[in-house]
Amino acid sequence: MLILYNSYFKAMAKVAKEAYRILKNGRICAIMVADIRKNWKFIPLGHYVINEFLKVGFILKDIIIKEQHNCKSLIKWSQREHECYLIKHEYIFIFQKESR
Numbered sequence: 001m002l003i004l005y006n007s008y009f010k011a012m013a014k015v016a017k018e019a020y021r022i023l024k025n026g027r028i029c030a031i032m033v034a035d036i037r038k039n040w041k042f043i044p045l046g047h048y049v050i051n052e053f054l055k056v057g058f059i060l061k062d063i064i065i066k067e068q069h070n071c072k073s074l075i076k077w078s079q080r081e082h083e084c085y086l087i088k089h090e091y092i093f094i095f096q097k098e099s100r
Contacts, residue, residue: 058095
């Protein structure tokens with residue numbers, strides 16, 4: 001399943017590397033990422049994005065979980081053929097470039 005998202009992970013690795021390059025030491029970078037469900041399987045994109053930012057040297061300062069309200073386009077999970085929980089949150093990851 002993750003093979004389908006290799007291009008996304010490669011792009012996020014480029015974003016992380018460039019953000020690290022242009023930020024001054026001690027500065028903050030924040031990104032918002034949502035997990036997804038594909039073919040009724042949960043894919044924790046946030047987990048993989050964190051790893052890409054940590055690989056280039058960022059420090060994870062905080063994780064904010066943003067709850068999504070009024071998801072009108074989503075059908076209640078109990079009404080679906082394959083019962084699963086809705087993903088009703090997104091993450092805001094706060095990274096910091098190390099002070100040297």
